[in-house]
Amino acid sequence: MSRPRILAIETSCDETAAAVVDDELTVISSVVSSQIDLHAAFGGVVPEVAGRAHVELVEPVVAEALAAAGSSITDPGVEAIAVTSGPGLVGSLLVGLSAAKALSWVWGVPLISVNHLEGHLFAAQLEHPAIAHPHVTLLVSGGHTMLLLVEAPGEYRLLGETIDDAAGEAFDKVARYLGLGYPGGPAIDRLAAEGNPTAFRFPRSMRDGGLDMSFSGLKTSVVRTVDKLDEIPVADVAASFQAAVVDTLVTKAMAAVEMTGARALVLGGGVAANSGLRRAASAACEEAGIHCALPTMAMCTDNAAMIAAAGWHHLSSGDVAPLSLAANPSMKLELLEAH
C-alpha cells in the first residue's frame, strides 16, 4: 500500500507546475513547465501571455505529474488538491484555481488553499526534514524579500523585509539595464563568475538600521556608475552588484540569527538559487556554528512540490477551502503578532 498523496497545482507567475507528494513529504513526481522563452522577447513576464500559456499547459502538466506518480485523471489516488491562490498574477492564478476546483469536485476530494510564499517556506522541509525550530528563513524571490522566524510549521514572525524593491526585482532590473535579458538573476549569476566583485564599490543598504533592507538605491547607484563609463565591463559590474546584494542579505540574515538565537538558517525563493548567496550564507553559518539549509536549485524557484508540502500542513489542521475560493493577487503571509 502506498502512503496517502496530495496533488498540488502552481500557476502564480510564469511557471505551470504540478506535483504529487506523500504525507511523509516524499516527492513522488514534480513537473515544471517554464514559460521563459515566451516572455524573454518582451524582457519580462507579460501577464496576458502568461495566463494564456497556463490555459494551454495546465492540463498536460497535471496529467504528466499524475502519470509519473503512476496514477491518472480517472484514477488519481489522491487525498486532496492543494493550489496556489495568491499572491501572483490574477489571470495566472485563476487558471490553476479553476483546474484544481474542477478536479476537487469531480474526484470528491478536499481543496486546499496555499499562499505561494508559504510554499517557498515549506520547500526546504522537503529536502531537509530535520531542520530545527525555531529557525530563521531568508525568503528572497522576484516579489518579496523577508526575514522570518519560523517558530513551527505555519507560525511565522516577521523580523525584517525590504522597504522597496525585492532582491530578485533588483537582479531583474539591473540585468535588463545591462542588456542581459530575462530572467535577470541567472544571467547576472553566470556573468558574475567571470567578473571582479571588488571592481566597483556599490552601496550596502541600511547596514546599521535593524533588519529591514533596501535595494532601490543600489540599482540607482549601478545605473549612475555605468552611465559615466564609455566602455562597460559588464562582468565586473555584475559581480560587484551581486556582491552588494549578497553582502546585504547575509549580513541581515546573520544579524537575525544572532538576535533570535536560532540554530539554523534556511534559504528560500528564486534568489536562493544564486551561487554567490549560497556560498556566502554557507560560509557565514559555518563560522557561526549553525546549520545552513539550502534547497536544491529546482526547489528554490517556483514549483508545485513546495505547494503540496504546505498543503499537507493545512490539510492536517483541517484547513479546507470552499469551491468558491477566490484568487487573491496581493495575498499576504499570515504572521504571528509582533512581540
Ligand code: KG4
Ligand atoms: O521564487 P521565484 O521563482 O518566483 C517568485 O515567486 O518571484 O523567483 C524569481 C526570481 C527572479 O527575480 C529571478 O531573477 C530570481 O528569482 N533568480 C535569481 C537566480 N535564479 C532566479 N536571482 C539571482 N541568482 C539566480 N541564480
Ligand code: ZN
Ligand atoms: Zn515564487
